[in-house]
Amino acid sequence: MILRTLVLVAVLGIVVHSRSIQRDQNWWNHATFYQIYPRSFKDSNNDGDGDLPGIIEKLPYLVETGVNGIWLSPIMESPQVDQGYDISNYYVIDPRFGTLDDLKLLIIKAHELGLKVILDFVPNHTSDQHEWFKASENRTEGYEDYYVWRDGTSDKPPNNWLSLWTGSAWQWSEKRQQYYLHQFSKQQPDLNYRNPKVHKEMKDILKFYMDLGIDGFRIDAIPYAYEDDQFRDEPRSASPVDPNDYSYLEHNYTSNLPETYALVYEWRKFVDDYAAENDLDSKVLMTEANADLNQTMLYYGTSDGKNLGAHFTFNFLMIQNLNLNTSNAYDIIQMIYSWIDALPDIYSSNWVVCILYVGMKQRQHKQSLIMSSLFQIGNHDNRRYPTRYGAENKDGFLMLDLLLPGVAVTYNGEEFGQEDGEVKYEEGQDPTARDPAVFEQKSRDFERTPLQWDNTTNAGFNEGAKTWLPVSKKYQELNLKSQLDETKESYFQNYKALIRKRQEETARLGSTNIWALSNDALVLRRSYEGKHIAVAFKLGWKDNNEQETVLIPGVSCQNGNVAIASVGSQYKRGDNISLQSLVLQPHEAVVIDIEC
Ligand code: NOJ
Numbered sequence: 001m002i003l004r005t006l007v008l009v010a011v012l013g014i015v016v017h018s019r020s021i022q023r024d025q026n027w028w029n030h031a032t033f034y035q036i037y038p039r040s041f042k043d044s045n046n047d048g049d050g051d052l053p054g055i056i057e058k059l060p061y062l063v064e065t066g067v068n069g070i071w072l073s074p075i076m077e078s079p080q081v082d083q084g085y086d087i088s089n090y091y092v093i094d095p096r097f098g099t100l101d102d103l104k105l106l107i108i109k110a111h112e113l114g115l116k117v118i119l120d121f122v123p124n125h126t127s128d129q130h131e132w133f134k135a136s137e138n139r140t141e142g143y144e145d146y147y148v149w150r151d152g153t154s155d156k157p158p159n160n161w162l163s164l165w166t167g168s169a170w171q172w173s174e175k176r177q178q179y180y181l182h183q184f185s186k187q188q189p190d191l192n193y194r195n196p197k198v199h200k201e202m203k204d205i206l207k208f209y210m211d212l213g214i215d216g217f218r219i220d221a222i223p224y225a226y227e228d229d230q231f232r233d234e235p236r237s238a239s240p241v242d243p244n245d246y247s248y249l250e251h252n253y254t255s256n257l258p259e260t261y262a263l264v265y266e267w268r269k270f271v272d273d274y275a276a277e278n279d280l281d282s283k284v285l286m287t288e289a290n291a292d293l294n295q296t297m298l299y300y301g302t303s304d305g306k307n308l309g310a311h312f313t314f315n316f317l318m319i320q321n322l323n324l325n326t327s328n329a330y331d332i333i334q335m336i337y338s339w340i341d342a343l344p345d346i347y348s349s350n351w352v353v354c355i356l357y358v359g360m361k362q363r364q365h366k367q368s369l370i371m372s373s374l375f376q377i378g379n380h381d382n383r384r385y386p387t388r389y390g391a392e393n394k395d396g397f398l399m400l401d402l403l404l405p406g407v408a409v410t411y412n413g414e415e416f417g418q419e420d421g422e423v424k425y426e427e428g429q430d431p432t433a434r435d436p437a438v439f440e441q442k443s444r445d446f447e448r449t450p451l452q453w454d455n456t457t458n459a460g461f462n463e464g465a466k467t468w469l470p471v472s473k474k475y476q477e478l479n480l481k482s483q484l485d486e487t488k489e490s491y492f493q494n495y496k497a498l499i500r501k502r503q504e505e506t507a508r509l510g511s512t513n514i515w516a517l518s519n520d521a522l523v524l525r526r527s528y529e530g531k532h533i534a535v536a537f538k539l540g541w542k543d544n545n546e547q548e549t550v551l552i553p554g555v556s557c558q559n560g561n562v563a564i565a566s567v568g569s570q571y572k573r574g575d576n577i578s579l580q581s582l583v584l585q586p587h588e589a590v591v592i593d594i595e596c
Contacts, residue, residue: 043462052098066499069116086127116215125188148181216284228253265307329516373406395566396537396589417491421449421472454481532594540586557596564591
């Protein structure tokens with residue numbers, strides 16, 4: 001940039017204004033994001049709910065972890081029926097969390113510390129308390145079609161569409177004498193994207209937050225933005241379940257419509273143009289699209305390369321398809337492979353081509369400068385990963401998650417091994433589980449309990465006021481503070497070491513090789529210019545309590561050095577170990593540096 005400016009000045013003899021800062025368009029490409037669930041993160045004013053000043057207070061801690069950015073679950077004004085995923089005003093911060101000034105301060109401080117800030121953006125639905133909905137229900141001129149309204153009689157909905165949270169997706173409005181659509185709870189009416197005014201509203205919101213300095217958006221529930229304009233009944237699915245259950249029907253008319261992908265491409269262009277016009281680092285979009293793989297990939301863009309979509313889209317395979325009762329090492333490998341293989345083969349000039357081996361099969365793994373693969377093992381909608389994969393396997397899964405190629409998103413608490421909390425039905429807050437019969441199985445409250453900072457009152461989350469969800473009883477032993485000592489082994493020290501490892505060239509640019517060596521042991525190897533980072537992991541699933549001798553395939557040298565070892569491992573950092581016959585106990589995992 002500077003050179004070009006100087007050349008211009010010399011050649012044209014003119015004075016030009018130029019900036020010497022090179023904008024970073026690919027800052028997100030191998031980033032680690034940290035998902036903050038604001039209500040449970042840190043309560044600075046002791047009112048029982050976490051808040052923005054609490055997050056600001058913890059920013060230096062987040063820098064210490066080594067993450068590059070934070071994603072805040074919804075903080076906009078909301079009746080909190082669905083914990084902020086029901087927004088009543090997109091331009092106001094929910095008073096529980098603070099004010100717009102707090103957000104501005106958070107952005108400034110985060111940027112000073114080199115952290116990017118991503119906001120949760122909820123475009124599919126609003127709260128039924130939003131002024132738009134009230135105006136629409138009253139048929140106020142200009143707002144009549146902001147939502148999806150349809151005729152029917154009070155005892156017969158317009159069609160058979162189901163809500164993701166069971167029962168009809170239609171709610172009768174006495175006031176308007178029509179039904180409105182809600183794909184989630186009835187307090188979350190779906191916006192009507194066939195109305196251009198709604199597009200304009202959403203762009204205004206995106207611009208408002210980009211003007212404040214926000215670096216990108218996690219787009220909530222995007223598959224449900226559009227529905228069939230003929231309102232056709234959905235066909236019956238193959239699963240023999242309750243007719244009120246969402247899985248009773250196929251959802252071709254209410255999810256992943258072609259118009260929905262086009263909407264994401266429209267937003268991508270909007271944020272790209274904004275960044276270019278204002279000479280800023282790129283603004284990123286991450287889509288939450290829990291669909292089949294081919295549909296999910298369309299959120300990245302079209303295969304002709306003409307439309308760009310999300311920079312990365314969430315990968316739910318690891319979270320939803322694996323569990324310690326039924327999966328084995330081959331399933332994990334297959335899951336990783338299916339994602340990488342499905343990534344669209346477009347924009348080829350932007351690919352950094354890597355080689356991926358699955359078992360003995362060689363695959364080409366693509367890593368793009370304009371989109372990225374994304375792995376995650378937990379979020380606020382699923383049991384914490386130690387519950388799903390076994391608490392003894394905390395380190396092994398984190399090693400895999402953070403050393404796979406692409407972007408990683410870790411959910412708050414994962415960095416020090418926080419486990420699910422204990423919540424009784426009467427204490428529950430999740431609208432999807434307001435029935436004692438389904439509470440244990442469906443409630444998302446367990447993974448949302450307050451963060452366990454230390455062993456003082458309420459785990460250091462606040463100063464003793466009743467918390468919105470109970471603090472887990474495990475906090476006396478399982479808390480961050482007890483893991484801060486750098487001379488002692490702990491999950492947190494391992495997390496920090498893994499984030500540093502992710503930043504090495506081998507992890508950023510290296511080829512990816514994965515092997516299941518047996519039902520219960522696997523190896524991930526990243527390689528770049530004669531250097532390798534390997535993860536060897538013995539799951540110990542399904543009562544497989546035997547030790548196992550593994551090897552690191554495809555390297556010519558005999559030995560390597562332990563860089564990170566799971567808590568309680570027989571190996572320690574710096575140990576020189578054999579790559580040909582490495583003995584691992586159940587649940588043991590090591591990251592090995594290899595140079596040959
Ligand atoms: C996905 C969010 O992650 C979840 O928490 C929420 O309930 C639904 N979208 C509806 O907005």
